[in-house]
Amino acid sequence: MAILTYLEAIRAGMSEEMQRDEGVFVLGEDVGKGGVLNATKGMRDRFGERRVLDTPLSESAIVGVAIGAAMVGMRPIAEIQFADFIFPATNQIISEAAKIRYRSNNDWFCPIVIRVPYGATGGGGLYHSQCPESVFFGTPGLKIVAPSTAYDAKGLLKASVRDDDPVLYFEHKKCYLYISDDVPDEDYTVPIGKAAVKREGDDITVIAYGMAVHLALKAAEQLEKEGISVHVLDLRTLHPLDQSAIFEATAKTGRILIVHEDNKTGGIGAEIAAIIAEHLLYQLDAPILRFCPPDVPAVGMAPTLEKFFLPNVDTLKEAMRRLAEM
Amino acid sequence: MAILTYLEAIRAGMSEEMQRDEGVFVLGEDVGKGGVLNATKGMRDRFGERRVLDTPLSESAIVGVAIGAAMVGMRPIAEIQFADFIFPATNQIISEAAKIRYRSNNDWFCPIVIRVPYGATGGGGLYHSQCPESVFFGTPGLKIVAPSTAYDAKGLLKASVRDDDPVLYFEHKKCYLYISDDVPDEDYTVPIGKAAVKREGDDITVIAYGMAVHLALKAAEQLEKEGISVHVLDLRTLHPLDQSAIFEATAKTGRILIVHEDNKTGGIGAEIAAIIAEHLLYQLDAPILRFCPPDVPAVGMAPTLEKFFLPNVDTLKEAMRRLAEM
Amino acid sequence: MSTPHLAKHQQLGLTDAQVLSMYTLMLTARKFDERATLIQRSGKTAFHISSIGQETAQVAAAFALEKQHDYFLPYYRDYALVLSVGMTVRELMLATFLKGEDINGGRQMPGHFGYRKHHIVTGSSPVSTQVPHAVGIALAAVMKQEDRVAFVTFGEGSSNQGDVHEGFNFAGIFKLPVIFMCENNQYAISIPAHRQVAGRIVDRAAGYGFPGVRVDGNDALEVYGAVKEARNRALRGAGPTLIEAMMYRIPPHSTADDDMQYRTRDEVEYHKEQDGIESFRRYLFECGVLNEELDRSVNEDVMREVNEAAKYADKAPYPEPESALRHVYAKDGGA
């Protein structure tokens, strides 16, 4: 057991999987030198330039080539340099990866992992901060994970590599160095499709993923002093959603606040609210609230704009208080 | 006033706008001969091959070129041959069209219309039947419309062309010939952002768009004989949603069923359920239900598969009855 | 040094039995295709997309490759290709009729191939997505140090998708064992090639540092030679080749298309006369591989196979409705 940063945990997950299975390899722009965000640092020295493959600047080809390799037995991990640049690969992800097993009636399948560094870190602006998970969320055939801790980052990375279907692995860039926790040296996986209760509480339930989980935990800690007891559920997997964990967490308090950094309309929070309103309406003691950035195209670069856009502990606490008092 | 098919209404809308404004032109694959679905039939003869422009087989270029032209004063209407083939253009739509006004601080803007023929017509299979609207729904900066009648088809087409922002115009292929109604000869528009009550009722409210509106109306008619009175709201615009119309329709009955042909998880129904659960929870007399195809990648081609996948009047009636009795 | 005693196909390393088999497969594809068109007209099926005019090049290419060893990434007109690498007419008919026994479970449009056993990689409708897949398969072959190539086809209209360019560049950089074959049938639905393709497709290869070869797609032996050479190049690590096979789409784009809206009957008739199957037949007669009697029996065999396949597929049951829920993910049991 060691304390690793979230970023180290991702790297450890990739490295251990490459060690375990010859078929696993990493490809993407600048991954050889370690990637622009250091996720693959040192890996080329260890595994060689074939298995830590610098590709041309072509996201559609990165994903398309990964799909081809995966269909004949490899286990590619494709890195998209920033989540904002995943869109040129949309056709390969939605028309191809997601549908290969289904359309071929289980004759072919496509075990790729696409690593997608997302979210605002400060000073990233419109095109280095986006949260595009909702674009892919409504696509059956894909799995989507979004760890918030180093432990989950490694465990979900390994689970994603071993999964026989395409997984979008959303790693929040702000977590990279900001989040550290205990990560076992031994092999373990975190199952895809399972949420985790991060804090037990009785008054209100916060459902979140990625960086928002840490905001929620901090806010919860502070609100405890005000006598508000907060239950926090970390989704960990976005698709398929862990419905039973969501329902349990809902039933616990009857007051739900969903928090994410993606803009509100059409975000994953909408689906969570919808399944609660469908299945647990009578257990609700208050409207289902969502706390998310406003519906603008993306976060502005100037510090004032960014601060206004992003959720923070204070604004989140306010929303939580409001819900507790409803 | 004349009775037009939905398809004729779209064509009339385009033709009248081209007549009115020299800057309006149509571009896309095979649009010259009339398009593979006949939407632009006869228009090349009338407006010339420059303004009914056959493009190479490149969706990203079709949208990207339209964006360029729009930024310097043209009003392009780009046709995507089938909605299933919009994904290569995702980057141009989400990274560019949606963000041009915002990122330039209102210095530039992008008045394009992208026509997207979507939905199952029978025998289209996985890649000629999709409903990809949810992929674009969570993108501020875009507008999305989805008419269900010939009247709205023409009025919304004209409103889209005149709108100063990018509009995705989702036209349901099944409506093309199946739906006909009164369409004025005079110039009129249907405002973007306004839903329409299609039927007044007291027991349950159905919220739908596109073909699902017609299923709902038929089902409502039949249920009336069983003593169930159904209120039907046609969204017409998907983004921005007409919140006040949704809330009124909700308040009317307190029992909500959302119907769409896109698969359930992550669909537009989720957002509708979420805003109701946020703003009108206490007016609900029953859980918010969604009636949509199962979460599989797309509809299968064999008739048995298609029938199983698609909502129909009978299965919809069942869902409506269930809700009425809840 | 020329070997005057050998027929042209023998000089290329093809046996008499092989060229006869090539001829048989071309005919099989043609007859299947004609039948599928008739079946659609009769109302029994919703849709057919035809390969008539393209069989020669497809069969020739397949024979230059290794079945169940190389990987094949066909596009939707490649009936003759998939027949040549292992699919049966019955299987094609099951797909045409969308029956449950179809390898794709009746899910896909006809012409959307996929058959792992035969290394036929599953395809979709959005054009050209298969091109990067082929590059990825070639990359995997290099990584696993296997002596295989990936062979991928696409239409000339489809060559304009970004994925083709990205695939070319990727393959060019790593000198991957992939063969790109453009079946230039001169139309993309209603758009003639000159309004669809700026420049010549074959010339695009040079921009990626690998050879481009234009061949007469109606000349089986020319196509065979070009693909064979491309395969050799690929296997010796010299990288990809682009082959542009010139041909003509004889039928309308699909059964949903009326081609008289954008071309003339004369133009079509002219190209019908260039039919590659007919000229291959003449060649086989000339070099004594085929004669009237053998030809008749080949034709009869093919017709019998097509008849039986159509009858079988017609009678076969549709997929179970609930099967629509299966195989979204690895573990069975629905979405």
Place this chain on the structure above:
Amino acid sequence: MSTPHLAKHQQLGLTDAQVLSMYTLMLTARKFDERATLIQRSGKTAFHISSIGQETAQVAAAFALEKQHDYFLPYYRDYALVLSVGMTVRELMLATFLKGEDINGGRQMPGHFGYRKHHIVTGSSPVSTQVPHAVGIALAAVMKQEDRVAFVTFGEGSSNQGDVHEGFNFAGIFKLPVIFMCENNQYAISIPAHRQVAGRIVDRAAGYGFPGVRVDGNDALEVYGAVKEARNRALRGAGPTLIEAMMYRIPPHSTADDDMQYRTRDEVEYHKEQDGIESFRRYLFECGVLNEELDRSVNEDVMREVNEAAKYADKAPYPEPESALRHVYAKDGGA
């Protein structure tokens, strides 16, 4: 017929005043860039992406085009280009400091240009999306029968995006008045061009039926001549031109990059010596347009402008927080 009495720039139709102005703009861009780098190091700004080594070609290209008439679709290193077509150093500094008065309201990363008044079309980070836009602008010019060209730039790494290929083909078919200029600075972040680009970019033009020209991007007059010719071609309806301007990215990719991870100091030093500004300066001395005194005063003017701009922008206020809600759609007032 040669005109031996005219200096090279005069033969090309450039006056002495114009080349002096070109030199001034190159220097301005260079000094702006050096200052912005220092400002970032001082911690006052988060990020800078530099154009050092690319100014010569950018200024030269701009001078071959018509300000506020032609359309400009720069990529993120085109400071010298946007200065040459009308932006001021103060405006660039306001963008660097992300201040409210910035034309983009402090929303965009530095280097993401856009200025309708100057026909500088708004750009984004995802590379190469501007290429089809340029084609669309050229199409609009043809439709409106206006004598304009669209001029678009992109890096050699970015040339591998599908959008570039789709844009080339589209422009090639309709012979549109667009000039594609690849600023080949030999790196895409850490990847050298030979591992990024199969073949040569300039050779790709032939595949789309239009000319490709490779020029020395450090030779202002060569670039000017090529762009001028491309513009003439475009305006007489002969279609697009691809210009590949060879240069070298002197600084790291951005202030977030450590280039010593993937190249050597020697390599960088070698290329510093090829600096196009320096050789243009020598040329101007040789033909008598510039002398030590004039050069000193030009340098002083430039430094003064940069100093004042930096001071002004540093003091200017950030955008109002709530302005984040504005301009999602046409009507004001938030999302």
